[in-house]
Amino acid sequence: MKRNLKLGHITPAGANIFADLGFDPNEAIKLLQESNKIISEKTSIKESLMTELAGWIEEKDLKQADAAQILGVTRPRVSDVINKKSIKFTIDSLVDMLARTGKHVQFSVQ
Numbered sequence: 001m002k003r004n005l006k007l008g009h010i011t012p013a014g015a016n017i018f019a020d021l022g023f024d025p026n027e028a029i030k031l032l033q034e035s036n037k038i039i040s041e042k043t044s045i046k047e048s049l050m051t052e053l054a055g056w057i058e059e060k061d062l063k064q065a066d067a068a069q070i071l072g073v074t075r076p077r078v079s080d081v082i083n084k085k086s087i088k089f090t091i092d093s094l095v096d097m098l099a100r101t102g103k104h105v106q107f108s109v110q
Contacts, residue, residue, distance in 0.1 A: 046086040049094035049105070054082050056101045071097045 011020045018028035018035075057067045057078070064078040071078065080088050081097070095105045 042091065043086050045091055046089055046094060047084055049091065049098060050081050050084050050086065050089070052103065053094065053097055053101070054084075056098075056103070057082065071100050073097065 009020065011017045016028050016032045018031040019025060021028075023031060053071075057064075060067075062070070064075045064082070068075045068078045077088075081094075098105050
């Protein structure tokens with residue numbers, strides 16, 4: 001069965017989705033700022049975890065294929081870690097990979 005779906009509106013990149021959803025302009029700005037802050041914090045955590053993984057790979061002088069086998073992922077995933085492609089990973093997946101290296105991850109909430 002084929003469906004014809006028509007999109008009525010697409011929010012352009014960089015625009016405020018909350019404004020497009022009908023929030024009050026001041027509330028939309030506040031929501032966008034909060035959302036951007038959360039995204040930034042998560043990206044920072046992921047990049048820190050990737051830096052640890054990349055450092056471990058370098059320290060052990062591993063080829064990407066060997067690192068992939070130890071980490072339980074594919075070689076392209078190791079490349080993504082090394083190249084800090086944070087959008088491709090969850091924090092949980094990075095923590096799992098670090099656990100496979102024998103490292104212990106601790107988070108602190110302030």
